[in-house]
Amino acid sequence: MKNRGPDPRAIYRALYKAFGPQHWWPGGVGIEMIVGAILTQNTAWSNVEKAIAKLKKSGLLSVKRLREVRTARLASLIRSSGYFNQKAIKLKAFLSFLDGEYGGSLERMGRETIRALREKLLSVHGIGPETADSILLYAFEKRVFVVDAYTLRIFARHGFLHSRASYDEAQRFFMERLPSRARYYNEYHALIVRTGKEYCRKKPRCGGCPLNRFLRREIRGVKH
DNA sequence: GACCAGGCACATC
DNA sequence: GATGTGCATGGT
Numbered sequence: 001m002k003n004r005g006p007d008p009r010a011i012y013r014a015l016y017k018a019f020g021p022q023h024w025w026p027g028g029v030g031i032e033m034i035v036g037a038i039l040t041q042n043t044a045w046s047n048v049e050k051a052i053a054k055l056k057k058s059g060l061l062s063v064k065r066l067r068e069v070r071t072a073r074l075a076s077l078i079r080s081s082g083y084f085n086q087k088a089i090k091l092k093a094f095l096s097f098l099d100g101e102y103g104g105s106l107e108r109m110g111r112e113t114i115r116a117l118r119e120k121l122l123s124v125h126g127i128g129p130e131t132a133d134s135i136l137l138y139a140f141e142k143r144v145f146v147v148d149a150y151t152l153r154i155f156a157r158h159g160f161l162h163s164r165a166s167y168d169e170a171q172r173f174f175m176e177r178l179p180s181r182a183r184y185y186n187e188y189h190a191l192i193v194r195t196g197k198e199y200c201r202k203k204p205r206c207g208g209c210p211l212n213r214f215l216r217r218e219i220r221g222v223k224h
Numbered sequence: 225g226a227c228c229a230g231g232c233a234c235a236t237c
Numbered sequence: 238g239a240t241g242t243g244c245a246t247g248g249t
Binding site: 042043044046047050079080081082083084085086087164 | 239243244245246247248
């Protein structure tokens with residue numbers, strides 16, 4: 001990957017200055033974060049929060065209870081998160097993975113190396129690269145940069161990535177250029193999503209976008 | 225009513 | 238390896 005344009009660390013500073021800390025996964029711990037990572041697939045987080053609240057209220061937000069609950073009941077409780085039948089199956093798939101591989105212990109799971117755990121997670125039904133990396137970073141504080149649709153869209157639009165860059169290419173782009181710290185990756189990803197939500201949807205509203213402003217200051221003639 | 229959201233699996237070419 | 242489709246609720 002060629003080095004194109006400004007240092008992504010400077011972009012981080014510009015976004016952080018504009019938006020401040022994003023406080024992602026606030027208060028979420030252990031299994032709750034993992035459930036959240038699966039439920040939020042292609043879904044607004046506000047809808048996930050409703051589903052998590054229902055699981056909590058029903059006392060099901062634990063490894064033990066999630067293991068016991070029937071898939072149909074699980075699906076009905078997570079209805080608000082969309083694709084609920086699929087996601088109930090995915091949650092169950094994760095639970096059997098956790099049981100089969102680590103005897104149901106998240107703590108044991110967390111002792112795996114990044115490479116081994118990522119590969120195993122990717123083999124679980126319903127866990128793709130973004131969900132695997134979200135679990136690694138947000139649930140286990142592993143040093144993994146999470147890429148999402150906004151990351152690809154925004155950084156391709158501004159010429160940092162080519163227009164058809166893959167997930168892995170994008171991840172490499174950031175991890176080769178950023179300090180290797182979980183806290184930093186966490187905040188950076190959240191800031192990208194924040195920027196995307198407010199300014200870079202499929203129909204961009206670039207006016208006032210702090211990234212756009214920053215890049216215009218940095219380099220002239222940026223295509224946008 | 226259309227568009228979108230913190231994706232993924234599976235089929236097909 | 239690229240592209241298309243199903244999955245589904247809830248906010249704007």
